[in-house]
Structures are given as C-alpha cells and as structure tokens.
Amino acid sequence: MPKLLCITAHPDDEAGAFGGTLLLYHEREVETFVVCMTAGTAARNRGTANTDEELANLRRTEFAASCKMLGVTHGEVLDYPDSKLDRVDLYQAVGDIVLRIRQIRPQVMLTFGPDGGLTGHIDHAMAGTFATIAFEWAGRPDRYPEQLEHGLTPHRTQKLYYHTADFVLPDRQLVSPPTVTTRIEIGKERFAKKHMAFQQHTTQKPLFDRVRKSFSQRLEGTVEMFHLAATRDPREAKLESDLFEDVTEE
Numbered sequence: 001m002p003k004l005l006c007i008t009a010h011p012d013d014e015a016g017a018f019g020g021t022l023l024l025y026h027e028r029e030v031e032t033f034v035v036c037m038t039a040g041t042a043a044r045n046r047g048t049a050n051t052d053e054e055l056a057n058l059r060r061t062e063f064a065a066s067c068k069m070l071g072v073t074h075g076e077v078l079d080y081p082d083s084k085l086d087r088v089d090l091y092q093a094v095g096d097i098v099l100r101i102r103q104i105r106p107q108v109m110l111t112f113g114p115d116g117g118l119t120g121h122i123d124h125a126m127a128g129t130f131a132t133i134a135f136e137w138a139g140r141p142d143r144y145p146e147q148l149e150h151g152l153t154p155h156r157t158q159k160l161y162y163h164t165a166d167f168v169l170p171d172r173q174l175v176s177p178p179t180v181t182t183r184i185e186i187g188k189e190r191f192a193k194k195h196m197a198f199q200q201h202t203t204q205k206p207l208f209d210r211v212r213k214s215f216s217q218r219l220e221g222t223v224e225m226f227h228l229a230a231t232r233d234p235r236e237a238k239l240e241s242d243l244f245e246d247v248t249e250e
Contacts, residue, residue, distance in 0.1 A: 026071030
C-alpha cells in the first residue's frame with residue numbers, strides 16, 4: 001500500500017492543518033502516519049489538568065481519538081518540549097524523524113514550512129525544519145549510520161509538501177507563506193469530519209468556534225493547500241490536485 005507520513009508539532013495540528021487530506025487519502029487506501037513532536041503542554045487551554053503531566057496524558061488521549069476519526073494508521077506523540085522546539089538538539093530531533101522515515105518508508109511526507117503555517121507558530125516552523133532535513137538525510141547511508149546496524153536501510157521519500165494557503169490570518173504574526181502548488185479537494189463532508197476530529201481535542205474547546213469560522217469562511221470548507229517543497233526525482237514545476245501524482249511504486 002502507498003504510505004503518507006505527516007510531521008506535526010502539537011496534538012490538534014493533525015486535524016486543524018491536515019485533517020481533510022489525511023481522511024481523503026485513508027479513503028483512497030493509503031496508509032497514513034502522524035508523528036507529533038510535542039504533547040502540547042504549553043497550551044493556555046488545559047481542560048481539567050492541574051499539572052503538565054496530566055495535560056500531556058489528556059492531549060495524547062485526544063490525539064489518539066482524533067487520529068482514529070481521521071483513519072490514521074498509526075499516530076505517535078514524541079516528548080520534545082512544547083514551545084521550545086527552537087532550543088532542542090537539532091541532530092537528535094532530525095534523527096528521530098529519520099528513524100521513522102526508515103521504518104515507515106513513505107512515498108509522500110507532509111509538514112509545515114519555515115513560515116510556521118497560518119499561525120506562524122515557532123514550533124510549527126521547527127517541526128517543518130526537522131522534517132525537511134530528515135527528508136533529505138533519511139536516504140543517505142552516511143547519516144545516522146547506527147540506525148542501519150540492525151536491519152534498517154536508507155529510504156528516499158519521493159515528495160515533500162508544506163502546508164500553506166492563499167490567504168493569511170490578520171490576527172496572527174506576519175508570515176510569508178509558501179506558494180500554493182497543490183490544492184486537495186476534500187469536500188464538505190470531509191471538512192465536517194475534520195472539524196469533528198478537531199473537537200476530539202476537548203482541552204482546546206475554547207478554540208472550536210474560532211477555528212471553524214476561520215477555515216470555513218476562507219476555504220469554503222472544501223480545499224486544503226500545499227506547497228511541493230522537494231522531490232526525489234528532478235521535475236518541472238506544475239500545479240497538482242493529487243499528492244501522489246507522479247509517485248512510482250516501490
């Protein structure tokens with residue numbers, strides 16, 4: 001089966017930024033994987049949690065429920081510090097993603113660009129930076145060679161996409177979004193299910209109406225947009241409507 005790997009920063013990113021696309025490709029019998037770098041313990045909205053540990057447990061449970069609703073084959077939350085991804089060890093963070101690329105062996109990867117997505121969040125920007133380097137390094141035997149000592153082999157993912165849009169949010173930090181190269185038509189029903197997946201993150205309930213209004217007004221609830229950032233095989237730029245266009249079987 002074809003495989004899609006999505007690298008995010010916080011629980012709820014998988015639904016808010018990528019949910020419709022993850023659901024669509026699940027329905028097309030693509031195996032989908034989400035790796036989330038943090039447990040989101042710096043969130044202002046904390047539900048019933050009294051400590052960071054309690055909040056991490058709540059958000060991991062919410063993440064699992066959201067992934068289940070989106071048909072994600074496997075979701076994983078790592079233990080990097082929320083709102084501090086710009087201060088973690090880059091070599092270690094990239095290595096953790098390289099390991100998962102070599103284990104999962106996806107044809108396509110999704111993540112955020114260096115702008116940090118529509119919100120401009122620094123964790124989004126750093127998760128995307130780690131994922132971009134990992135995309136380049138996972139196929140090289142001279143990167144993290146210790147991972148190759150027990151049966152793993154290098155893997156070159158065919159396409160890397162950044163989340164983007166053809167608008168900006170006026171109440172957020174200034175961003176310079178990557179150019180839209182790919183529009184994925186998710187349709188009204190998938191948009192509704194994407195929002196339902198976001199609502200599984202009950203600790204973030206104060207954001208529900210704001211998120212729905214923001215995206216439904218600007219996207220009309222039907223499209224998620226991406227920027228094709230890199231490809232394994234050199235190619236000319238073109239507009240796309242399918243992440244797996246030109247992907248070859250392996």
